Amino acid sequence: MNPTVLELKAVSQAYEKGHPILQGVSLSVPQGSFVSLIGPSGAGKTTLLRLFNGMVRPLSGEVWVEGRRFDTLKGKWRRQVQQQVGMIFQDFCLVEESSCLENVLCGALGRISLWRALWGNFPEREVQKARQALDLVGLGGREDTLAGSLSGGQKQRVAIARTLVQEASVILADEPVASLDPGTGKAILELLRQLQETQGLTVVMNSHNVEQAMAFSQQVVGLRQGRILFQGPADVWDEEKLRGLYRRDS
Amino acid sequence: MTQRYQPRMGWILLLGLTAGSLAEIGWDPALLGERGGRFFDIARAMLPPDWGFFREAAGPLLSTVRMSLAGSFLGSSLGLLGAVLGSRWTNPHSWIRIPFLCAIQLLRTVPALILALLCTFLVGLGSLAGTLALTLSTFGVMTRLGYEDMETLDWKTARALEASGCGRGKAFCRALLPRLLPGYLTNALYLWESNVRQAAILGYVGAGGIGLLLNQQLAWRDYGRVGTLLVLLYGAVLVSESLSEALRKVLRGQWRLRSWMKKGLSVLGLLLLLGSLGTLEPAGNGGMGAARAMLEGLLEPDPSLLFSLEKDAVPWLLGETFCMAFLGTLGGGLAAGFLALASSFRFLPVGAALVPRLVLLGIRTVPVFVYGLMWLRVTGPGPFAGTLTLLVCSIGLLAKRFQIGLDSTDPRPFAASRAMGTGWAAAFRWTVLPQLKKSGAAALLYRLDVNLREASILGLVGAGGIGTPLILALQQYKWQEAGAFLWGMAALVLAVEWGSERCRR
Numbered sequence: 001m002n003p004t005v006l007e008l009k010a011v012s013q014a015y016e017k018g019h020p021i022l023q024g025v026s027l028s029v030p031q032g033s034f035v036s037l038i039g040p041s042g043a044g045k046t047t048l049l050r051l052f053n054g055m056v057r058p059l060s061g062e063v064w065v066e067g068r069r070f071d072t073l074k075g076k077w078r079r080q081v082q083q084q085v086g087m088i089f090q091d092f093c094l095v096e097e098s099s100c101l102e103n104v105l106c107g108a109l110g111r112i113s114l115w116r117a118l119w120g121n122f123p124e125r126e127v128q129k130a131r132q133a134l135d136l137v138g139l140g141g142r143e144d145t146l147a148g149s150l151s152g153g154q155k156q157r158v159a160i161a162r163t164l165v166q167e168a169s170v171i172l173a174d175e176p177v178a179s180l181d182p183g184t185g186k187a188i189l190e191l192l193r194q195l196q197e198t199q200g201l202t203v204v205m206n207s208h209n210v211e212q213a214m215a216f217s218q219q220v221v222g223l224r225q226g227r228i229l230f231q232g233p234a235d236v237w238d239e240e241k242l243r244g245l246y247r248r249d250s
Numbered sequence: 251m252t253q254r255y256q257p258r259m260g261w262i263l264l265l266g267l268t269a270g271s272l273a274e275i276g277w278d279p280a281l282l283g284e285r286g287g288r289f290f291d292i293a294r295a296m297l298p299p300d301w302g303f304f305r306e307a308a309g310p311l312l313s314t315v316r317m318s319l320a321g322s323f324l325g326s327s328l329g330l331l332g333a334v335l336g337s338r339w340t341n342p343h344s345w346i347r348i349p350f351l352c353a354i355q356l357l358r359t360v361p362a363l364i365l366a367l368l369c370t371f372l373v374g375l376g377s378l379a380g381t382l383a384l385t386l387s388t389f390g391v392m393t394r395l396g397y398e399d400m401e402t403l404d405w406k407t408a409r410a411l412e413a414s415g416c417g418r419g420k421a422f423c424r425a426l427l428p429r430l431l432p433g434y435l436t437n438a439l440y441l442w443e444s445n446v447r448q449a450a451i452l453g454y455v456g457a458g459g460i461g462l463l464l465n466q467q468l469a470w471r472d473y474g475r476v477g478t479l480l481v482l483l484y485g486a487v488l489v490s491e492s493l494s495e496a497l498r499k500v501l502r503g504q505w506r507l508r509s510w511m512k513k514g515l516s517v518l519g520l521l522l523l524l525g526s527l528g529t530l531e532p533a534g535n536g537g538m539g540a541a542r543a544m545l546e547g548l549l550e551p552d553p554s555l556l557f558s559l560e561k562d563a564v565p566w567l568l569g570e571t572f573c574m575a576f577l578g579t580l581g582g583g584l585a586a587g588f589l590a591l592a593s594s595f596r597f598l599p600v601g602a603a604l605v606p607r608l609v610l611l612g613i614r615t616v617p618v619f620v621y622g623l624m625w626l627r628v629t630g631p632g633p634f635a636g637t638l639t640l641l642v643c644s645i646g647l648l649a650k651r652f653q654i655g656l657d658s659t660d661p662r663p664f665a666a667s668r669a670m671g672t673g674w675a676a677a678f679r680w681t682v683l684p685q686l687k688k689s690g691a692a693a694l695l696y697r698l699d700v701n702l703r704e705a706s707i708l709g710l711v712g713a714g715g716i717g718t719p720l721i722l723a724l725q726q727y728k729w730q731e732a733g734a735f736l737w738g739m740a741a742l743v744l745a746v747e748w749g750s751e752r753c754r755r
Contacts, residue, residue, distance in 0.1 A: 053669040082671030093666035097684040106663075106680050110671040117676035166670055 002030040004064075005170060005202050006052050011061030013047055013226075021047045023226040024061070029204055029219075031169075034196050036213035037206040039223035040246055045206035048223065049172045052204070053085045054078060066169070083110040086163030088192075090175035092155040096148030100139060100158050103147050104130040107165035126165070133161035137191060153184030160191060171195070173205035177212070185209075189216050210242060268580065271573035275633040275714070288627040292620075296477030303475045304482070307463060311482045314459035315490070317380045318449040319526040322442040324381075325388020330434065332389060333396025339405060340422055351397075357390040359743040360736065361703040362448045363710075366457035367724050371540040377458030384445050384452075388438075395437050396430070403429055432501050439494040439501075446490045450483055451617045454710060461617070468623060476620070484615045491611070547729020548736065555734040562719065564738035571715040572742060574637045574708075575701035581637075582644025583694050589645065590652035596661060597678075607653075614646030618704055622711040633714030640701045640708070647700075651693035652686070659685040695750035702743050 006029040013022040021044045029035050037045045050056040051063050054070065063071040065081050073081060086107070094103050108126040109117050116122065122130075134140055137157040142150075147158055156176060163171055173192060177185030193216050196203045207213045213220055214234040221231040222245045230241050332354065334340045341347050360368075366383035373379050403426055411421035453461025460479060467475040499505040507515070555563050591597060593606035621642050625635040659682055667677035709717020716735055723731035 050669075055665065055669045079671035079673065082669060084671075085669075087666065087669055089662070089666060091662065093662045095663045095681050095684050096660075097687060098680070102680070102684070106667055106672070107670065109667065109673075109676045109680060114673060114675060117673075118679050120679075168670075 002032050003067075004028045005031040005066055006204065007062075007064040008048070008051065009062040009064070011048075011051060011058045011063065013044070013051070013056060013058050020226050022058075025223075025226070025228055026061075027221065027228065027231075029202060031202055032196065032200045033219060034193060034203045034217045035205070035219040035221060036217035037204070037221050037223055038208075038210055038213050038245065039229075041208075042225075043223040044226045045223055046174055049087075049174050049204060049206055052170070052172055053087050054082055055087075079110060083166065084168050085170045085172060086166045086168030087172040087174065088156065088159050088163060088176045090178045092152075092159045094147040094155055094158055094162075097146065099144050099146055100134060100150070100161075101127075101130055101143040103158050104133055104161045104165050107133075107162040107167075110166070130161070130165050133164040134158070136164065137161045151184075152180050153188065156180060156184075156188050157191070160188070160195075164195070168201070170202045170204070173203060175206060175208065178208060185212070192216070267576065271577045274570060274573040275577065275637045277577075277634065277637075278629070281629060281634075285628045289624050291627055292473055292476075292624050295471075295473035296480065298474065299477030299481050300472070300474035301478065303478045307460065307475075307479055307482055310453070310460040310463050311479075311486060313377050314449045314453075314461070315446060315486055316526040316528065317377050317384060317452070317459050318442060318445040318490075319522060320381045321384025321449070322388055322438060322445045323523050323526070324385040326392050326434075326438040326441070328385070328389045329392025329396055329438075332393030333400055333430075333434075334422070336393055336397035337400040339400070339408070340418065354390055354393050355744060356740050357386060358394060359703070359740040360387075361706050362387040363451060363455060363707045364720070364724070364736070366452040367455040367721070368544060370456050371544065375456040375458075380449060380452040380457035380459055383457060384449060387448070388441050388445065391441060392434070392438060396434055399430055399433055400426065436498050436501055439498055443487075443491050443494050446486055447483075447614065447617070450486075451619065451707070454619065464617065464620075468620070480616060480620070483617075484612060487615045488611060543727070543729050547731075547733040549733070550730055551733035551737050552730040553734075555731060556738065564716070564734055567716040567719065567735075568738050568742045570633050571702060571705045571717075571739075572746070574633050574640055574705050574715050575698055577637045578640025578644050578701050579648075579694055579698045581641040582648055582697070585641075585645045586648035586652055587690075590649040590656055593649070594653055594656040596657050596659070597682075610646055610649050610653075613642065614650065618643050618707055619711050622708050622713045626711060626713065631712040631714070636705060636708045636713035636715050636717075639713055640704060643704060644697050644701060648693055648697050651696075652690060655686050655689040655693070656682070691753070695753060699743065699746060699750065702739075702746060706739060 006027075008025050008027045010024045010026055011022055012020060012024055014020045025044075025048065027048070037048060039045055047056055051058060051071070052065060058071055061071075062069060066084055068081055070078070070081050095106075105122055105126065108122065108130070112122060112126065131140070131143060134143060137160050139154060139157055139161065142154075147155060150158065160171075171192065176192070177188050180188065189212060192203050192205070195201050205213070205217070214237065217234055219231065220234050220237055222229045222237075222241065224245055229245055230237075332350075336347060336351050336354065338347070362383050365386050366380055369379035369382045369386075373382065405426070408421045408425035411425050412418055416424075449459050449461075450464070451461045453459045453463065454465045456462065460483065464476065464479050467473075467479065496505070500507055557563075557565075559565060561567075589606055589610055593603045593610055595603050618639060621639045622635060625638045625642075629635045629638065663681035664677055667681045668674070672680075705715040706717035706720055708715060709719070709721045712718055716739060720732060720735040720739070723729075723735060
């Protein structure tokens with residue numbers, strides 16, 4: 001069994017009083033695994049994912065990343081952990097006015113000095129890494145293209161390249177293919193699985209597409225109304241469990 | 251030249267231009283260090299304001315607001331007609347359209363204050379001259395913005411309607427006007443905000459409003475009363491900007507009003523406008539004789555001023571004016587960048603951003619020539635004082651433009667970058683600044699354009715540039731000299747506009 005890289009211990013979260021998003025959730029993600037979160041809208045999937053990179057802080061409970069208690073960290077200690085956790089967003093979160101290379105280089109900002117970052121003077125090795133990452137995601141030769149002029153699938157590839165340059169050991173993927181056509185979506189998921197297998201990255205993805213989640217993940221976690229209803233390998237999920245997860249409350 | 255070297259050449263040009271301009275205006279940092287404290291002499295003397303003067307000043311303030319309302323309303327309404335006349339689709343007759351657009355371009359090069367001075371010769375002293383000046387200047391700007399917006403509209407629906415035989419006028423009203431109006435009205439509201447500030451200085455040349463009182467109190471060095479006038483102006487600017495912001499939100503659909511509220515607002519607006527049109531009442535002497543003399547002067551400008559290389563001739567003065575405007579824009583842009591960030595609701599908590607926001611509003615409120623007088627105490631008369639004045643004035647307005655830009659950026663890349671463990675400054679540099687590049691550059695170029703015109707206002711207080719001889723020529727009825735200076739100004743503004751357009755592309 002691989003060591004745990006991400007862990008939640010009895011985490012609760014609510015954006016409004018009386019409307020909990022997560023209720024005492026505990027979860028462990030082993031290093032190098034591909035885990036998917038599934039569940040109906042409003043189940044708390046995105047919030048759960050965002051706990052691991054600090055975009056959301058828990059109201060109670062503990063968040064652990066790579067063996068360190070993350071939710072109580074501040075300043076540079078917090079940033080150090082965040083640098084280990086990359087995130088791919090449904091809406092890409094790219095700077096449309098910047099080139100692909102500049103967007104990908106944003107992944108290296110956490111490693112270089114402030115003055116280099118402000119002057120835009122990236123070390124040559126970082127620029128090389130960014131070019132290689134673009135090559136790896138199939139966008140070699142598009143370094144100077146503005147991100148705003150790319151298709152949805154290409155933008156998501158740039159976002160993945162940015163995460164690669166970040167040299168994160170964990171990739172959080174928040175509905176990474178929801179806004180893409182099925183063919184492009186499948187290619188992106190294959191790329192994520194390839195990275196997980198070849199580079200030993202841990203991937204945690206949330207998805208509305210149950211078939212895709214089952215096909216690409218080793219572990220599938222079912223969330224409903226802020227609680228984990230069931231978790232286990234894809235092959236132990238059956239129709240009944242899925243119906244229970246997605247049933248409508250009358 | 252390869253693309254790689256273009257940005258480097260740009261920086262070298264910018265540095266060269268800055269160094270040349272600093273030398274031209276007589277930049278003296280030692281003088282600033284030694285006498286900089288005097289800048290606040292007048293500000294200190296304004297405290298505490300003379301509250302007893304409040305009642306006396308309220309009437310002229312009301313007249314200023316009425317002038318701005320009437321000028322903005324008439325200018326925007328005429329501007330819509332001007333836009334129709336200037337657009338290729340609504341006016342296919344190029345023999346009318348091209349001369350009309352040339353006239354509009356020339357009109358836009360003349361600052362509102364100079365227009366007001368010219369109007370006082372035509373219709374006499376008083377608020378009619380001020381209202382006419384604001385109407386003309388709003389008409390020029392709105393015509394230009396209107397026909398530019400019309401050129402970028404999708405004409406397919408209008409063409410389809412026209413092809414179905416409904417006529418060009420009806421096709422315009424049904425297919426284009428509804429899409430044109432929200433943007434047009436938004437621009438009109440921005441202009442109204444600016445007109446409130448403009449109206450406050452027109453009295454300086456006798457064109458009505460609070461400016462006349464301000465001029466008197468400054469001349470008598472009764473700074474307590476000047477303080478009262480500025481507090482009143484601050485209130486008027488605060489109210490007009492807040493009202494304009496609220497109306498823009500309604501236009502953008504961010505605020506939905508119930509139908510009775512819309513009706514009530516329309517009736518209130520109409521009543522306000524009708525009340526404001528009272529400023530169109532003639533109050534003094536003027537007439538055709540003055541108009542003829544002016545026109546003759548404009549058509550026969552003094553050639554000895556236009557083509558001489560002496561220091562008091564047009565080319566040299568234009569160079570000095572450009573240097574003042576360029577340095578004012580550059581320095582103001584840098585300071586405005588920091589202040590806009592400090593007052594942005596998007597990147598700072600509302601409580602922290604509110605104070606810098608109110609300070610910026612205060613900076614924007616003080617009329618340009620009051621700053622001019624404040625700097626004159628530090629540097630003495632000349633282009634150095636003018637440059638510093640334009641710099642301070644640029645801060646207020648540029649910071650507002652930058653603020654609007656900042657508040658409309660996409661915050662998601664910044665949040666994503668922060669979540670990757672990137673520090674605040676680096677994340678801002680790489681995810682927010684690229685989004686602001688275009689709008690920021692456009693704001694700077696626009697401000698340079700405005701500063702060239704404002705430089706002529708500074709002539710009133712002797713702060714260098716072409717303004718001093720221009721206003722002297724106008725006040726002494728030397729129309730041929732005034733014509734030469736006005737043609738020079740127009741050429742400079744148009745040349746800078748052409749350069750700006752090239753930069754934007």
